[in-house]
Amino acid sequence: MKQILATLMLGTVLAGCSTSASQDTPKEPSSAKQEQPVLLEKTSAYVPNPQLPDDRQLTIIDQTVTDDKGDLTLKQFKPVNETRKIGPIKMTIEEIKVFHARPSYGMIDFFHGYTHDESFDLMKIRVTITNTSDAPVTFNPVAHFKLDDEAEKTLEDDVYLESLAKTYAPSETHSGNFGFILERPVTSIELLTSDVLDEKQAVLQKGTTYSTSLR
Template sequence: MKKLITMIALLSIVLLGCSSAPEQPADVSAEAPAENEAMKNYAPNPQVPDDRPLEKAGQSHTDEKGEITLKKVKNVNGTYNIGPIEMKIAEAKVMHLKPDYSLVDYFHTLTHDEEFDFVKVFVEIKNTSDEEVNFAPAAILETSEGEQITWENDIYLDGLNEEIQPNETKAGNIGFIIEKSDLNNIEITTSDVFNTEGKKIEDAKNIKIDF
């Protein structure tokens, strides 16, 4: 935890100087759904309904965690290298969620609305080095409507912002509540990559995803 706090403390300083142009996906498929083994094997989140059955705008899914409706989807299938981190983005979705009554208190820490829109991105990150590093796949998310949300407001809490061991792979969702869902694009700024002593070993990267 101390390592993560060190990373976060440095993050705000580093991002101020991060001026690299947004990177476009290496491989984009606008038609077929993303075929990703990590997504298939993903354990459903305890707070958010499973959106994997939703492939087309307008489709909905209901389970014990609430009702979720797909508004926009982009099958990205992009791979990005941030120093020793190999980060894959399978897809990005804009969805509407009506949480089950039992989960209202959980979401009230982030919004007072009883239902809301949010952006979700499925990512897989791998530490290709032989040393432990600290990395967050989405330190800041900014929408084409001008909303900017930081990693602290992630609704999934899939453990992607923690230390990552040598040659370890993690996969899961990151999601952020938004006020305006009619988006043209989102831009993700990753964190920098830090070693166990809190020393930066790679600059953050900007990744733009068009819907």
């Protein structure tokens, strides 16, 4: 009996030592699995759009790009590179493009929220917005959008959904696109921005307009 008790006590001591040793052993650093997200909004890094193909290489009329989201064929292209100062907001309109878009089968449901056509024309405007102040401000680059003095669009019609209407942190820069499905060919546009608001939603600067011909 004493021999059995001694054996049991020895086993308990050994188990305790094993547990202590495993607790004392330093763990592998977990930093490799806990990478910090890159703040793409504050850099010039390109962020792929989840709905539409990357059109950066489309600069020649009738050129087409294709990926798993569908294909885009360039119909109109206007490099702009015009900067507007709206209070503390600096907004550069970089380019305007019109595509014929044919979404892939997997993207059809998304676009059915905007149109029932399987393919359609699409206008895209690329902008870079910078808050030049040392305080946060709220701004929307496309409060109102007019096509040929007829059709009108707002940010609710935007298919790119790249969060350009938001509160911009001090010195924050955000590049992105907004765009609308077209029901007919377009020869001119007029863009009206929102007002620039401070933290208390007071108006710092009234919105501005930008208009251009696409001919």
